[in-house]
Amino acid sequence: xxxxxxxxxxxxxxxxxxxxxxxxxxxxxxxxxxxxxxxxxxxxxxxxxxxxxxxxxxxxxxxxxxxxxxxxxxxxxxxxxxxxxxxxxxxxxxxxxxxxxxxxxxxxxxxxxxxxxxxxxxxxxxxxxxxxxxxxxxxxxxxxxxxxxxxxxxxxxxxxxxxxxxxxxxxxxxxxxxxxxxxxxxxxxxxxxxxxxxxxxxxxxxxxxxxxxxxxxxxxxxxxxxxxxxxxxxxxxxxxxxxxxxxxxxxxxxxxxxxxxxxxxxxxxxxxxxxxxxxxxxxxxxxxxxxxxxxxxxxxxxxxxxxxxxxxxxxxxxxxxxxxxxxxxxxxxxxxxxxxxxxxxxxxxxxxxxxxxxxxxxxxxxxxxxxxxxxxxxxxxxxxxxxxxxxxxxxxxxxxxxxxxxxxxxxxxxxxxxxxxxxxxxxxxxxxxxxxxxxxxxxxxxxxxxxxxxxxxxxxxxxxxxxxxxxxxxxxxxxxxxxxxxxxxxxxxxxxxxxxxxxxxxxxxxxxxxxxxxxxxxxxxxxxxxxxxxxxxxxxxxx
Amino acid sequence: xxxxxxxxxxxxxxxxxxxxxxxxxxxxxxxxxxxxxxxxxxxxxxxxxxxxxxxxxxxxxxxxxxxxxxxxxxxxxxxxxxxxxxxxxxxxxxxx
Amino acid sequence: xxxxxxxxxxxxxxxxxxxxxxxxxxxxxxxxxxxxxxxxxxxxxxxxxxxxxxxxxxxxxxxxxxxxxxxxxxxxxxxxxxxxxxxxxxxxxxxxxxxxxxxxxxxxxxxxxxxxxxxxxxxxxxxxxxxxxxxxxxxxxxxxxxxxxxxxxxxxxxxxxxxxxxxxxxxxxxxxxxxxxxxxxxxxxxxxxxxxxxxxxxxxxxxxxxxxxxxxxxxxxxxxxxxxxx
Numbered sequence: 001x002x003x004x005x006x007x008x009x010x011x012x013x014x015x016x017x018x019x020x021x022x023x024x025x026x027x028x029x030x031x032x033x034x035x036x037x038x039x040x041x042x043x044x045x046x047x048x049x050x051x052x053x054x055x056x057x058x059x060x061x062x063x064x065x066x067x068x069x070x071x072x073x074x075x076x077x078x079x080x081x082x083x084x085x086x087x088x089x090x091x092x093x094x095x096x097x098x099x100x101x102x103x104x105x106x107x108x109x110x111x112x113x114x115x116x117x118x119x120x121x122x123x124x125x126x127x128x129x130x131x132x133x134x135x136x137x138x139x140x141x142x143x144x145x146x147x148x149x150x151x152x153x154x155x156x157x158x159x160x161x162x163x164x165x166x167x168x169x170x171x172x173x174x175x176x177x178x179x180x181x182x183x184x185x186x187x188x189x190x191x192x193x194x195x196x197x198x199x200x201x202x203x204x205x206x207x208x209x210x211x212x213x214x215x216x217x218x219x220x221x222x223x224x225x226x227x228x229x230x231x232x233x234x235x236x237x238x239x240x241x242x243x244x245x246x247x248x249x250x251x252x253x254x255x256x257x258x259x260x261x262x263x264x265x266x267x268x269x270x271x272x273x274x275x276x277x278x279x280x281x282x283x284x285x286x287x288x289x290x291x292x293x294x295x296x297x298x299x300x301x302x303x304x305x306x307x308x309x310x311x312x313x314x315x316x317x318x319x320x321x322x323x324x325x326x327x328x329x330x331x332x333x334x335x336x337x338x339x340x341x342x343x344x345x346x347x348x349x350x351x352x353x354x355x356x357x358x359x360x361x362x363x364x365x366x367x368x369x370x371x372x373x374x375x376x377x378x379x380x381x382x383x384x385x386x387x388x389x390x391x392x393x394x395x396x397x398x399x400x401x402x403x404x405x406x407x408x409x410x411x412x413x414x415x416x417x418x419x420x421x422x423x424x425x426x427x428x429x430x431x432x433x434x435x436x437x438x439x440x441x442x443x444x445x446x447x448x449x450x451x452x453x454x455x456x457x458x459x460x461x462x463x464x465x466x467x468x469x470x471x472x473x474x475x476x477x478x479x480x481x482x483x484x485x486x487x488x489x490x491x492x493x494x495x496x497x498x499x500x501x502x503x504x505x506x507x508x509x510x511x512x513x514x515x516x517x518x519x520x521x522x523x524x525x526x527x528x529x530x531x532x533x534x535x536x537x538x539x540x541x542x543x
Numbered sequence: 544x545x546x547x548x549x550x551x552x553x554x555x556x557x558x559x560x561x562x563x564x565x566x567x568x569x570x571x572x573x574x575x576x577x578x579x580x581x582x583x584x585x586x587x588x589x590x591x592x593x594x595x596x597x598x599x600x601x602x603x604x605x606x607x608x609x610x611x612x613x614x615x616x617x618x619x620x621x622x623x624x625x626x627x628x629x630x631x632x633x634x635x636x637x638x639x
Numbered sequence: 640x641x642x643x644x645x646x647x648x649x650x651x652x653x654x655x656x657x658x659x660x661x662x663x664x665x666x667x668x669x670x671x672x673x674x675x676x677x678x679x680x681x682x683x684x685x686x687x688x689x690x691x692x693x694x695x696x697x698x699x700x701x702x703x704x705x706x707x708x709x710x711x712x713x714x715x716x717x718x719x720x721x722x723x724x725x726x727x728x729x730x731x732x733x734x735x736x737x738x739x740x741x742x743x744x745x746x747x748x749x750x751x752x753x754x755x756x757x758x759x760x761x762x763x764x765x766x767x768x769x770x771x772x773x774x775x776x777x778x779x780x781x782x783x784x785x786x787x788x789x790x791x792x793x794x795x796x797x798x799x800x801x802x803x804x805x806x807x808x809x810x811x812x813x814x815x816x817x818x819x820x821x822x823x824x825x826x827x828x829x830x831x832x833x834x835x836x837x838x839x840x841x842x843x844x845x846x847x848x849x850x851x852x853x854x855x856x857x858x859x860x861x862x863x864x865x866x867x868x869x
Contacts, residue, residue: 103656108656109655109656110656111656112656112666112670113666113670114656174677178670178673178674178677179670181673182666182669182670182673185609185669186662186665186666186669187656187657187662187666212673212676212677213616213617213620213676213677213680214680215677216677216678216679216680216681216683216684217624217680217681217683217684219681219684220681220682220684220685220809221684223805223809224685224688224805227805231773231774232773232774232775233773233774233801233804233805234773234797234798234801235688235692235798235801235802235805239794240794240795240797240798240801241692241695241696241792241794241795241798242692242798243691243692243695245631246628246688246691249628249631249687250628250684250687250688253624253628253684300620300623301623301627303627304627304631312631312635313630313631313632313633313634313635313636313637314639315630315634315637316627316630316631316634316635319627319630320627518655518656523658549731549734550727550731551731552728552731555724555727555728555731556724559720559721559723559724562720563717563720566713566716566717566720566859567713569859569860569864570709570713570864573709573860573864573866573867573868574867574868575868576868581866581868582865585860585861585864586860588860589856589857589859589860589861592853592856593853593856593857596723596849596852596853596856597849597853599727600723600724600726600727600845600849601845601846601849601850607665607669609669610668610669610672613669613672613673613676614672614676616676617675617676617679617680618679620679620680620683621679621680621683621686624680624683624684624687625683625686625687625690628687628691629690629691629694632691632694632695633694
């Protein structure tokens, strides 16, 4: 296996230069090109969601609601949530990295259904455009959670537009999950048994199960909300005896597992990064693999922990509380196993590894605070405060976004044939880490002290912490913009990468950077266990 | 698994007749007062009809193991949704 | 699941990312099953919501159910079961290579599907005339008849009809999509696209059609048979 990154000449023909022109991209069925199309799409949506976040943090610099009216503020956090959750986080790792890597990692030429894969991208774009229309036409103010009866009866904003956009994007997710499951079951190369699969695949497989089983429930929920709003078929309408809490049950049945759609692939990336940059096999491979599936299954059993104060039965609350404690166990298994992987490993601190460390630390903090929230006694006090906001941002931003960036850096040479500039990348990672913690750690404190979420004004005693948070956000923004710049720069000026610049195991590194359209010149035959670093010579990274 | 166990038209006809018979039964039973057993009977008959369609018309009984697992998983997940949601509604008015 | 130019002599197209036709067929069938599982959860959400309110407002739901025409409902159930029967016969015809029988059974399936939709339209029209469509025009003053008569809350009856239209409407939408798929099969089948070696699309559309039948198998008792003896 070739290992060291040299200034290798790129392959003459590969998936990027095989065809040029806009049609070759918009009508492609190559999973690698589709992964890049997703990269463009979600980056665009990320910056829109980020724009709303900017406005929120600007407003919250001062205690008085002096920048926006409360109604406008409601629209800001709603649209921030919608864009970030449905159009950035849920697609991010699976649709960008997963699409690119799943066939490569199993030794296949493409996913099982390449045309449906392209359809998935168009569905995300269509959904995004419909939702953006709602944003531009005046916005939505229901919160990304669309609670009834406000969303069905009393809100005067473009609820149906936003809901339909999300519905369409949901089908994008369903088809991606379906594609991954069939691909991983049916298209593995000879010798690629289940327990030789890289853990990235186990994680994406588990996330795909969630996509397939959970998304349809939120789809029907959205349909019912739209029907109620448009045709007064009132199913959640209390005036008819309908129960708004039923909406919440149906909504969270998906939306809780959705957070595992966001975090499981990120965990998969982390497994890859930790093992490559410790040059060691992942400790307890089978435990990590099974933990991924366990998270997917258990994740479906805990949804009502979002509803502890909504008026559900206290007995049901107790059941969901204990289940919410149990769901933390497989995640903890993973964190311990990654840590054990580091032990006596040959560790290098390249940018992807920095992001992996960031993920482990910040995900752990987010996850532990989740345990606090699983406790009924605590949750009653901190629900709907900034404690919750901090908790989920630690996981989604400190966790998922960091892992996504780590993966993007790690596989950038494979995707583009170029290395990113290591110095700038390390600097950006550091800026992001510092900016992130400055933004969100004060939110734990201010939330615990009682500051409610979704309010544009707050008591003056919370101002210092809010100013810290807003300052952190501006630093974080710089951290996100820098990679945009240097990634684009690297496309032309970055050092050329060989097929395996990291000296890593895995089938994706056995083919050229960038790979040919059909991934491998001959179908690989797998004979080695995953992460078999003992068999590899030492590697010297260039630069 | 393109198992070439082909189900013949005769078997299908038998199943079809059974399905019609079950439909007739469920309508008839609905008019008889069996108290709490009425909904149980209706659901049990619906379940039986579903199984006949799935196992025979959809050939699940000849399908691969992964297909059988997938179908079972789908039904199981629906049960999770129903059971845990009902765990709220059925206990909401229990004494605290 | 694609197929090339229609011709009796055409060879089914092996897509380039698959190793062989068996892999392509198994993948397509497994993919269809996974899609059907998403549909189980999709309709399942509706069933869950329905169940919650039926338990809470049993009287109103029973009264609403009693206004549905059980004869039309039972007839529709039989019609849809017949369409499933003709569908499996169509798949069988493809397996044994009989183009004529395939076409006839597909036509029969579509015929039964159309009958079902027609009867549905009749039922919905009747609901419209009785002002049982939820919305500003809704009006329900029927009482629950039988052993334990009671006057029901009109608002809860409106909830029942909300579910009636949402569930039968969503089902009907899936039937219409199914009819579209059958039309595609009919056109391709009539041109000889399906052979004993290659008829996977017929099987997979069959799976979809049977699934839609199964949904109705549950809808019928849940909506029409809540309580006919009250």
